[in-house]
């Protein structure tokens with residue numbers, strides 16, 4: 001079966017090497033539009049997408065997360081050290097995906113995941129690389145620092161929103177391979 005969407009899904013992989021070439025504003029806007037076109041529970045659209053291309057803010061987000069990762073997950077910190085000690089693999093753009101808290105129903109994570117996947121697939125379809133960066137949440141979790149307050153202010157996040165995941169986006173420096181799907185994960189009855 002030949003289909004553009006299926007082909008795009010099959011081509012996506014987590015890209016961990018980027019060239020310095022910037023992502024254009026038109027491309028960034030196409031990706032944020034795709035993100036906000038995701039379905040969400042009760043149509044709540046609980047996402048707030050902050051597109052960061054300021055290298056200084058990207059470095060601040062990365063360093064803040066890596067400080068806590070070094071304390072609690074030395075093996076992960078070592079992995080990042082071998083990959084350039086940058087949480088976002090030196091990608092020129094980072095999408096910070098934040099969720100609005102809801103008091104009665106807790107589907108925000110799923111909703112953010114759907115918006116996140118829309119963005120990664122849209123990036124693939126535009127010939128861009130992307131990788132989801134769950135470790136970004138560590139930048140906001142260090143009780144011994146003011147990182148969370150400083151970064152929340154720098155991102156301009158309104159009260160009630162919490163960062164759930166980042167997405168690094170840029171031009172791939174090398175080719176990557178999509179993972180092999182596992183047919184055993186599926187049952188037909």
Ligand SMILES: Cc1cc2nc3c(=O)[nH]c(=O)nc-3n(C[C@H](O)[C@H](O)[C@H](O)COP(=O)(O)O)c2cc1C
Nearest residue numbers: 012013014015131132133134135136165177178179
């Ligand atoms: C919620 C989530 C968080 C992730 N966090 C990270 C991360 O912090 N750093 C990273 O390099 N990859 C991260 N990944 C990428 C996964 O490692 C990757 O999707 C998985 O190994 C499958 O490989 P593929 O994306 O190339 O198919 C994350 C993926 C998801 C879905």
